[in-house]
Amino acid sequence: MQQLLAHLKTFYQLSAEAELVLKDCFEEIILAKNEFLVKEGKVCRHLYFLQQGALRGFYNLDGKEITHWFGFENDFVTSFHSFTTQQPSVENIQLMEGCILWAISKDTLTGLFNRYHEIERLVRIAYEKYYIRLEERYVNAHFKTAGERYESLLLHTPHIVERVPLGFISSYLGISQETLSRVRGRL
Amino acid sequence: MQQLLAHLKTFYQLSAEAELVLKDCFEEIILAKNEFLVKEGKVCRHLYFLQQGALRGFYNLDGKEITHWFGFENDFVTSFHSFTTQQPSVENIQLMEGCILWAISKDTLTGLFNRYHEIERLVRIAYEKYYIRLEERYVNAHFKTAGERYESLLLHTPHIVERVPLGFISSYLGISQETLSRVRGRL
DNA sequence: TGCTGGTTTTGACAATAGTCAAAAAATAAC
DNA sequence: GTTATTTTTTGACTATTGTCAAAACCAGCA
Structure with a gap:
């Protein structure tokens, strides 16, 4: 919990008052490697803060798992579309390592929005950050060759390469595992 | 102006009070085809509402123009990264048709956020929508073949195909103009 | 009607990436 | 330390897409 609050104070200028309010709104969740946080077809009702561990979002396409984020x-994580619209999720979220998470329900969050302008602001700013991140990722992914994409990953997010099996990374980059292997061989 | 307010009322539950406030915060801008709304290297200080017309965002890569959104x-449009961070823009926004726009400055918007919780909420909700849209676009773009991408464009956003020159569309899809032409030939 | 500039298509060929199958390497299990 | 099991790499071949150059198409307009 301390880590979540510290993160919010550092990157979102969380006030002491809001801190007190938020303290009681999150619930700790501990899950083991390979467990699912969200399953496709189910509505995702929580937003999670990932204190410790690593996970991935993926969906199924013609029997293949496409990992599209880590x-x-x-990080704040959720099945974004499902959480926002409260429609069944099209994606799965699965743990790549054992994780410690803090969960807040959509209802609780909506209640906080109504009572505390500052908390809605915090989320608005989080959206800005995550939008920019996604936009960068989009441009990177879409307009570069397999090799350039991998090099960009090494440069900008080396922790992904260090902690994630290559099978997931190739999927994330939108290339086959074999091509990724060859790209790596060339470097 | 009526159109902007009507849009906000329909899709963002804008209250009558907030409507009165917002009325005086936007400035009308009329620009001709091919003019630039934002130029790379300059800080983008405004958010725009596009009342009439069509435009594109693009950046230069190895001397080629990469169109990455329309x-x-x-639509609310801006050079997103630049507007949010107030850093120089890496992208250009150019009109594909003559346009009528309504502009609000970052400073004005920030002032509104401080005074009216409802307006910050409105923007938070806009972020949600735009984030989901971008996420869908990302998945579509990244994990499908050239033909599938074009078909998806036809299916989900046919207005793009109708109003935008093929050269921009191919760039948007991340494929060459020739490949797009051949894909179209096959359908 | 016949230029003219731009856009779109076609053709030939090269480069890039995908697929399937098997080998090698790395982890985990006993 | 020796098996299993999973992950990663390699090889041969195919499919897809890109590149360059030329042709066709299509306005707008003298």
Whole structure:
């Protein structure tokens, strides 16, 4: 909990008052490697703060698992579309390592929005950050060759390469595992 | 102006009070085809509502123009990264048709956030929508073949195909103009 | 009607990436 | 330390897409 609050204070200017309020709104969750945080077809009703561990978001396409994002320490994670719209999730979230998470329900969060302008602001700012991140990722992914994408990953997010099996990384980069292996051989 | 307010009322539950406030915060801008709304290297200080017309966001990569998004009627547009961080823009926004826009400055918007919780909420909700849209676009773009991407464009956003020159569309899909032409030939 | 500039298509060939199958390497299990 | 099991790499071949150059198409307009 301390880590979540510290993160919010550092990156979102959380006030002492809001801190007191938030303290009681999150619930600790501990899950083991390979367990699912969200399953496709189910509505995702929580937003999670990832204190410790690593996980991935993926969906199934023609029997293949397509990993399209990763989460690590200090990330807020959820099945975004499902959490926002309260429609069944199209994606799965699975742990790549044992994780410690803090969960807040959509209802609790909505209640906080109504009572505390500051907390809605905090989320608005989080959206800005995550939007920019996604936009960068989009441009990177879409307009570069397999080799360039991997090099960009090494440069900008080396922790992904260090902690994630290559099978997930190739999927994340939108290339086959074999091509990734060859790209790595060339470097 | 009516159109902007109507859009906000319909899709963002804008209250009558907030409507009165917002009315005076936007400035009308009329620009001709091919003019630039944002130029790379300059800080983008405004958020725009596109009342009429069509435009594109693009950046330069090895001397080539990469179009990575389009804007149409009722879209909020800006050089997102630049507007948020107030760093120089890496992208250009150019009009594909003559446009009518309504501009609000970052400072004005920030002032509104401080005074009206409801307006910050409105923007928070806008972020949600735009984030989901981008996420869908990301998945579509990244994990499908050239043909599938074009078909998906036809299916989900046919107005793009109708109003945008093929050269921009191919760039948007991340494929060459020739490949797009051949894909179209096959359908 | 016939230029003119731009856009779109076609053709030939090269480069890139995917697929399937098997080998090698790395982990985990006993 | 020796098996299993999983992950990663390699090889041969195929499919997809890109590149360059030329042709066709399509306005707008003298």
